[in-house]
Amino acid sequence: MPYSAERLPREKVFRDPVHNYIYIQHRIILDLINTKEFQRLRRIKQLGTASLVFHGAEHTRFTHSLGVYEITRRICDNFQRNFPTQTPGDGLWDDNERLVALCAALLHDIGHGPYSHTFEHIFQTDHEAITVAILTSPTTEVNQVLRSVSPEFPEQVASVIKKTYPNPQVVQMISSQIDADRMDYLLRDAYHTGTKYGTFDLTRILRVMRPYKDGICFEVSGMHAVEDYIVSRFQMYQQIYFHPVSRSMEVILNHLLKRAKEDYEKTSNKNEAAAPYLLFPFFDHEFNLDDYLLLDDGTLTTYFAHWRQSSDPILADLAHRFLDRKPLKSVKFDEQTKAEIPELKQLIEKAGFNSTYYTDTNNSYDLPYDAYDPNMKNPMTQIELMQSDGHLIELSTVSALVSAITGKFSGDQRFFFPKEMLASTDGNVELFDPVYKAFQAHLHNDYII
Numbered sequence: 001m002p003y004s005a006e007r008l009p010r011e012k013v014f015r016d017p018v019h020n021y022i023y024i025q026h027r028i029i030l031d032l033i034n035t036k037e038f039q040r041l042r043r044i045k046q047l048g049t050a051s052l053v054f055h056g057a058e059h060t061r062f063t064h065s066l067g068v069y070e071i072t073r074r075i076c077d078n079f080q081r082n083f084p085t086q087t088p089g090d091g092l093w094d095d096n097e098r099l100v101a102l103c104a105a106l107l108h109d110i111g112h113g114p115y116s117h118t119f120e121h122i123f124q125t126d127h128e129a130i131t132v133a134i135l136t137s138p139t140t141e142v143n144q145v146l147r148s149v150s151p152e153f154p155e156q157v158a159s160v161i162k163k164t165y166p167n168p169q170v171v172q173m174i175s176s177q178i179d180a181d182r183m184d185y186l187l188r189d190a191y192h193t194g195t196k197y198g199t200f201d202l203t204r205i206l207r208v209m210r211p212y213k214d215g216i217c218f219e220v221s222g223m224h225a226v227e228d229y230i231v232s233r234f235q236m237y238q239q240i241y242f243h244p245v246s247r248s249m250e251v252i253l254n255h256l257l258k259r260a261k262e263d264y265e266k267t268s269n270k271n272e273a274a275a276p277y278l279l280f281p282f283f284d285h286e287f288n289l290d291d292y293l294l295l296d297d298g299t300l301t302t303y304f305a306h307w308r309q310s311s312d313p314i315l316a317d318l319a320h321r322f323l324d325r326k327p328l329k330s331v332k333f334d335e336q337t338k339a340e341i342p343e344l345k346q347l348i349e350k351a352g353f354n355s356t357y358y359t360d361t362n363n364s365y366d367l368p369y370d371a372y373d374p375n376m377k378n379p380m381t382q383i384e385l386m387q388s389d390g391h392l393i394e395l396s397t398v399s400a401l402v403s404a405i406t407g408k409f410s411g412d413q414r415f416f417f418p419k420e421m422l423a424s425t426d427g428n429v430e431l432f433d434p435v436y437k438a439f440q441a442h443l444h445n446d447y448i449i
Contacts, residue, residue, distance in 0.1 A: 005099065005149075014066055018188050022070040028145060029069065029102060035141035036293075037110055037134050041065060043296035047189060048115045049249035050240060052325050054193035061109050067184035072105035072173050074206055075180065079169075083211050091213030093169065099149065101170045104160035107142065108174055108181060110134050114297045118250050122257045123282040125292070132158045133289050140289075168215040176216065176381040178205070178229060186229075186236055198236040200229040210386065217384040217392055226383060227401050234405065242364040242411055248327040251360045251416045256304065256318040259357060263312055276303045314357050328358070329422060330414040337448040341415055344448070347439045348417055351432045358418050365411035415448060 006027045014022040024030050032038055041062035051057040079093035086092065111131030113119045120127060134140050135158040146154040159165040160174055173180055183202060190198025208222025218226055240246075260276065264283045278294050281287035307319040320326065333341065345355040353359075383395040396406040421439045423430065430436070442448055 016063070016067065016070070018067055018184070018191055019070050022066050023073065025073075026099065026102065028099070028148065029106060031145045031148075032103065032106055032142060033066075035145060037140055037142045038062070038065070038107070040293060040296055041110065041112070043298055044112055044114055044116070045297055046185070047193075047240075048117070048246075049253060050193070050243065050246045052249050052327075053243050053246045054195075054240070056194055057189070057192045059188060059192045061112050064185055064188055065106055065109050067188055068108060068174070068180045069102060069106040071180035071184055071202070071206070072101055075173055075209060076101060078206055078209065079211055089213070091211065093211045094167075097167055097170050100153070100156050100160060100165070101173055103146065103153075103157045104165075104170070104174050105180055107131065107135060107157065108161060110142065113292065114295050114300045115250075115253055118253045118257070119295075119300075122254060122261065123287075124285070125282075125287075128161060130289070130292060131161050134293075135161070137289055169211045172215040172381060177383055178218075178226065182233065183229070186232055189236060189240060190232070193240055195236070195239060198232050198240070200232040201225045205229060212384075212386065212392070215381065215384075217386045220385040220387050220393070220398070223385055223395070223399060226385075226395060227399055230402055230405075234410065237364075237366045238410060242366075244330050244414060245327050247362050247364060247414065248330055248416055249322065249325070251328060251362060252318055252322045255357045255360070256307070256315070256322055259312070259315045259318060260303075260307060263310075263315060276306070279303065314354060318357065326419070328360075328416040329419045330362075330416045331443050331446055331448050332412050333361075333415050333448040334413065338413075340442055340448050344415065344417065344439060344442055347435050348421060350435045351418075351421060351439075353418050353420075360416045361413065362416060363411065363413040365409040 007025055008027055008030065012024040012030060014024070016022050024033070039062070042060050044061045045051055045057070046059050046061050046064050047054075047057045076093075076095070076098045080095045080098075083092045085094045108131065109127070111127040111129070111134055113125060113127060113130075116127055119125065134142055135146060136154050137143055143154050146157060156165065160170055163171050163175060165171050175181065183200075183205070186198050186200070187202060190196065204222060204225040205218070208219040208225065209216060210219060211217075260279070261283050264276075264280070278291070278299055281291040301323070304319045304323050307315050308323060310316040310319070321328075341361065345359055348355050348359055384392040385395055385398065386392055396403045417439075421436060423432075423436050
């Protein structure tokens with residue numbers, strides 16, 4: 001038996017608040033967990049700035065990655081017990097695919113950076129491309145462990161991340177509208193944020209999941225469990241992922257990094273004791289994989305603490321607002337009231353704020369469920385239900401609940417501005433009272449009017 005397929009003498013477990021136990025049965029999985037690249041995920045929060053809104057959301061991408069592995073392991077067990085392949089090409093489960101599926105599940109998020117989505121926006125990084133680089137670069141410990149299977153194995157695991165792996169069952173386990181990744185983060189994020197409406201019946205969904213030649217489908221008897229999952233996902237996006245205060249803190253973080261980058265480009269003295277050396281390659285757009293792997297949430301937070309003492313008042317203030325949780329306020333707008341935003345920015349400038357750094361617009365939209373459309377740029381894999389005669393039917397054609405939200409974007413557009421603009425204009429005389437009054441006249445019930 002090759003080292004890669006070696007089973008541990010006795011399975012190891014990780015205690016987990018969502019799955020109770022996470023079972024590690026293969027030595028390669030334990031060795032991947034112990035690589036420095038995977039251990040780095042302990043230092044990157046799963047929900048980024050959402051922890052500044054939901055104080056329990058301190059969980060990491062490390063814990064999520066273990067959870068995705070565990071759900072994938074359970075899927076493989078179910079498929080092997082109930083749907084093992086009998087003849088080549090019969091569309092059932094070939095358990096020789098287990099190892100690539102488990103490794104891809106464990107490593108699917110290994111390329112995430114600190115405060116991932118904001119960092120990606122500022123420095124034009126791509127966590128999926130970096131995940132592939134970590135898997136395939138001979139310099140990483142992850143690659144060395146994967147190569148113990150075969151020289152081709154790192155590329156095979158990477159192809160699952162890239163969605164080019166030839167077995168669609170393996171790809172859809174990790175990436176589809178109802179996959180191990182989404183199921184774990186919904187349950188885990190609901191648990192840590194204390195939001196019960198994010199939960200759904202994972203056990204039932206795994207029970208009705210089955211392979212077929214084009215991927216993964218669900219027995220029609222399990223339709224209501226799938227509906228419950230989709231509604232839970234909808235609620236989590238509305239209540240957690242799109243929370244306006246979390247988005248406000250992302251705006252501050254975005255502007256903080258942007259200001260630091262601009263200061264770096266303007267200054268001639270880059271040798272100060274507090275200089276953010278680990279960010280220099282990103283400011284210069286000349287970073288490599290080693291540079292990227294040095295970064296985590298703690299690295300950036302340390303720099304933010306230094307920047308709070310910066311001689312640049314805007315950089316110092318933005319660092320203070322982020323570290324000490326002083327969010328911007330926001331209001332909704334639509335295509336009609338969007339025309340009011342330039343005037344609002346002018347009033348903010350009159351009140352002494354640089355509108356480049358203290359205002360922003362931000363939209364958050366998500367499709368709760370989207371039926372397959374081959375004309376889309378990135379068409380989604382639709383959820384198929386298998387009827388008793390073996391024929392497949394797309395979920396929204398039989399579920400009135402899912403049909404009602406299919407293809408309908410949910411979310412809003414918001415304009416962010418300093419809380420100071422909402423200062424009371426009654427009582428004490430304030431220099432900017434007329435400006436505040438003029439600004440507030442444009443707002444009503446959380447909307448620009």
